[in-house]
Amino acid sequence: MENSRKLLIGLVLGCILGLGGLTWFNGQIKEMPPGPEFLVRWDAMPFDRAVAILEERGVVRNAWVFSRYARLERKAVAVQGGTYAFRPGMSMAQIVQSLKTPLRQxxxxxxxxxxxxxxxxxxxxxxxxxxxxxxxxxxxxxxxxxxxxxxxxxxxxxxxxxxxxxxxxxxxxxxxxxxxxxxxxxxxxxxxGEEGLARAVVLGSMVELEVAKDDERPRVAGVIENRIKKGMRLQIDATVLYALGEWKELGPGVVNTVQSPYNTYLHAGLPPGPIGSPSIKSIEAALKPEAHNYLFYVARPDRSHYFTSDYGSHLKAIAKARGEWRTAKEPDNL
Structure with missing residues (x-):
């Protein structure tokens, strides 16, 4: 009888301790009080190390318990290098999911x-x-x-x-x-390839900012080369904008006031370096410019250009293009 009594007491105490342990365990995996979201940038690391950091940041209540629970649920995985978003108050499932999925943008x-x-x-x-x-x-x-x-x-x-x-x-x-x-x-x-690439990047950067239509890229590159061969200044507005460091509409006469080696209104030849990041199409155009006699071009509303070989024809093209621009800006065409 005495042995049975002791066994019963042992069972009762075991149940009490078990229930107490389970209650404690559940308390340790409970969500923390809510808080603001924050970002972290991590190299690849073990799951336990990441969870320990999250305990320090107030996202996880008990890193040891959290890691053990995640392993029992087979959810503990090595953390990839990347940027992660966390906030106090996340559930365990949310935290584990965040540890699996670095942010993309x-x-x-x-x-x-x-x-x-x-x-x-x-x-x-x-x-x-x-x-x-x-x-x-x-x-x-x-x-x-x-x-x-x-x-x-x-x-x-x-x-x-x-x-x-x-x-x-x-x-x-x-x-x-x-x-x-x-x-x-x-x-x-x-x-x-690398041959002639440095020069092509410079020339191509101007083509990129001057041309919207792919079929005109080699033609504009040809105009630039023709003007260089004749010792003419390139007079490309984008080089002035680069010198100014901002993209805006240039007012009358501004191009002649910007003192910079990049200003192709004041300095002959190519600028000392690229004025932006050209696409491969513009670089290819710079490497293989179209052969022609054009020395001038003027932009049209449809983003194409008129190309001409002499200044007189260029002035006529300007007048024609201005008429097109005026028509394009009329209310019925907006």
Whole structure:
């Protein structure tokens, strides 16, 4: 009888302890009080290490218990490198799901944009600061060992290929630039080679900003080459805008007041470097310009151009284009 009594007491105490342990365990995996969302940028790491960090940040109540529970549920996986979003108050299922899925963010870098404009967009998307991107883009030597084609001196302008990239928040400027250089290698260097490439990037950057229609890119490149051969100044507005560092409409006479080696109204020949990031189509046009006698072109409302070979014809083309622009701006055509 005494032994039966002791056994019963033992069973009761065991149940009490078991229930108490279960209650404690459940309490340790309960959600934390709600709080604001925050982002973290991590290298790849073990699940337990990530959970320990989340305990420090107030997202997980007990990292040891959380990890054990996740393993029992077969939900513990190694954490990939990337950017993650968390907030106190998330459920265990939400936390585990967030640990499995680093953030993604598509960021479009348009053709023709220069470094400063790209930097501002990256900062607006929380990818990196504009200052960090601009400073690193001014240090080509810091990236030369990471690529197998020659980089320019002084600036990576023109070599940071324009495209739509997956650039999550907090990615950092160095990672962005490396990805752009790798894309430049794949889409440009591997396709056209290195011979004459540096000059083609400069010329192509002007073609990119001057031309909207692909079939006109080689023609405009031909105009630029013809003017260079004749010692004529290129007089390309985009070079003045680059010198100013902002994209805006140029008022009368402004082009002759901007003192910069990039101002092709004041200086003959090509500018000292690219004025933006050209597409492969513009670079190919620069490498294979169309052979013709044109020296002038003027933009039309449909984004095409009139091309002429002498100044008199150019003036007539300007008058014709202005008439088209006036018609295009009339209320019935807007």
């Amino acid at each position: 598509n960021v479009r870098i348009p053709e023709g944009w220069w470094i400063k404009r790209v930097a501002e967009r990256l900062e607006s998307k929380n990818v990196c600061t504009a200052k960090e991107y601009e400073e690193l883009a001014a240090q080509p030597q810091a990236f030369q060992d990471s690529v197998d084609f020659p980089l320019p001196k002084g600036s990576l302008e023109g070599y940071l290929y324009p495209d739509t990239y997956d650039l999550p928040p907090m990615m950092g400027a160095r990672a962005v630039i490396l990805r752009q250089l790798q894309t430049f290698k794949k889409k440009v260097v591997d396709k056209v």
